[in-house]
Amino acid sequence: MTFAYGARIEVYGLQPNYGPSVGGTSVIVHGKNFVPAVDLNAKPTFTCRFGFFPVLASNALGEEVTATTATCRSPPHAVGFVSVEVSAGPGNFTTFGVVFEFQAAHEPEVLFPPTGLASGGTLVTVAGANFIASNQQWGYGHGNTAQPGSGGGIFLGSGSDAMKGKDALSCRFGGVGAYTVGASAVSSAVLRCETPTFSDAAVGRSLSVDTSTNAGEDFTGSQTYFEPLAEALVLSLSPPAGTSGGGTVVNVFGAGFTVDEPVWCKFGTTGPIPAEYRAENIVRCKSPAKATNMAVPLEVSRGNTFDLTRNNVIFSI
Secondary structure, three states: OOOOOOOOOEEEEEEOOEEEOOOOOEEEEEEEOOOOOOOOOOOOOOEEEEOOEEEEOOOOOOOOOOOOEEEEEOOOOOOEEEEEEEEOOOOOOOOOOEEEEEEOOOOOOEEEOOEEEOOOOOEEEEEOOOOOOOOOOOOOOOOOOOOOOOOOOOOOOOOOOOOOOOOOOEEEEOOOOOEEEEEEEEEOOEEEEEOOOOOHHHOOOOEEEEEEOOOOOOOOOOOEEEEEEOOOEEEEEEOOEOOOOOOOEEEEEEEOOOOOOOEEEEEOOEEEEEOEEEEOOEEEEEOOOOOOOOEEEEEEEEOOOOOEOOOOOEEEO
8 A cells, every 4th residue: 555645735715705605606726736646546536625515626628626726616505604625635624714705695686777878888777685795805894895996806815816806796788708897886785887888789689687796707697687779869850949938849850769768858957858759760859948048959868868869959949
């Protein structure tokens, strides 16, 4: 019988160091001496242990165990903190006490507005639960909201910067491989993200929207949807002027007006004022009262009251 001595295995950190309690988070363990001495009788198996639950390291392409890294998927576990230790084969596990947090699954439930310009820039609010970060992240503590640019995902003392600078919170539009943007949390129940620029193929489609609290490692199953819209255009007005008392019915001629999406008018700083769809690319709205005579741009928004045209077609009062 042959007995082999190996160098002492050390664990420095995890990346990421938290994930949902349902498990399945791909966790990279950083350390030293992970590749063991050759076992003459059998090939040793590298194992991670989350609390009391052992998990075999992945040997998938790009995830092979190296001298300094190993990738393990977190098992399902109750919400809370556990230590993650490793073993390079049959025998003892390390005792470094590196912590992984199992979090209650975040739950996006409502998204507003559900439509916006395909050119991007719509500020979307997502309401739900459990939009919180770990206590091991740079710049914020457990229960505090994570902010874009916080460097979420870098474990203190890990010596790895692969996730440094990534947004701890993020929104994803359109599922895997589609559009992912950073988000900021107003509270543990509300987060906001700005829509990206969508391709022409996405215009008019209902895109699933899901969220991540660990720099995109895990996303929720989608319960919310967003539809990118083609940009509206204001070309001319009839009549181009009205009285200061308001109430002038103004026909707005343009492009991008459809019967299935509501449209609003804004006269200078006054609005939004609901518009009535009249025909293809024609809507009409009533002018507001103004205390003094002035010339103001009449702009419209389609689908929501935030994304206005910028055509600067003038209405005189």
